[in-house]
Amino acid sequence: MSTVLILGATSEIGGEIAKLLAAGNTFHLAARRLDALAPLQSQLERLGARQVQLHEFDALDATRIEPLLAQIGHLDVAVVSFGILGDQAQAEAEPEHAALIANTDYTAQIVALTALAAHMRQQGIGTIVAFSSIAGFRARRPNYVYGSTKAGLDAFCQGLSDALHGSGVQVITARPGFVIGSMTKGMKPAPMSVYATDVAQAVVAQIARGKSRTLWIPAKLQILAWVMRLVPRPIWRKLPR
Ligand SMILES: NC(=O)c1ccc[n+]([C@@H]2O[C@H](COP(=O)([O-])OP(=O)(O)OC[C@H]3O[C@@H](n4cnc5c(N)ncnc54)[C@H](OP(=O)(O)O)[C@@H]3O)[C@@H](O)[C@H]2O)c1
Incomplete structure (x- = not known):
């Protein structure tokens, strides 16, 4: 039986x-819109979760994570899945929007990851899942604000993973490509x-x-990523998203 925390559970x-x-596990679902968690809570219960607790959590408030972890206590798996794509054109016109993307997709991530790492290091066991992206592998003209946060986060996760080597705590750095779904609607x-x-x-296979x-998803995306690095800049800057 494991205890699982999803940060950004919507x-x-x-x-x-x-x-x-x-099946058989206890869940802590943390999100800023608690009312939106009801469907996931009942699905998890139907699928055999032992217990599902909901927590109000705004990742932009750096004071929230440590009290939340203290309240939860022992934790086996933590998934840091909050994030925003943001609007590139708006970010170029309004520094506040660029800051919102950077604060959500970089600063708030490293705040959460740092707190989780300290919590799990003390336990001597645990798995942390963080979400990088192919967007961070080589910044692109159409989404470089978001891409730059993922590049920074990815570098942070590589270092964190090395820092935790031998501690009993694992870091899974997921690098998905384009995911058809809510963020890319x-x-x-x-x-x-x-x-x-x-x-x-x-x-989940890597957690097991x-x-x-560091997980490219799908795995063959790694080849495309390395080819991307070779594209000359005059061509690269004209490529669409
Ligand atoms: N989708 C893709 O194509 C893709 C590709 C590569 C990597 N990723 C990364 O994978 C992760 C998960 O993406 P996803 O596709 O599951 O995205 P998603 O369905 O859009 O979910 C992102 C969630 O983050 C929450 N969130 C945003 N700001 C928050 C804050 N300040 N505090 C708490 N929660 C906040 C949002 O909550 P609200 O519902 O309250 O807005 C939203 O539910 C993200 O880091 C994303 O960058 C996604």
């Missing part, structure tokens, strides 16, 4: 991971697109392996 990917882990799917269920399956790892 996330489509976070919800799919929770459903795959449901209305957008044309990119090559090698996947669904939230595919991302959840890959993450109990080892730190």
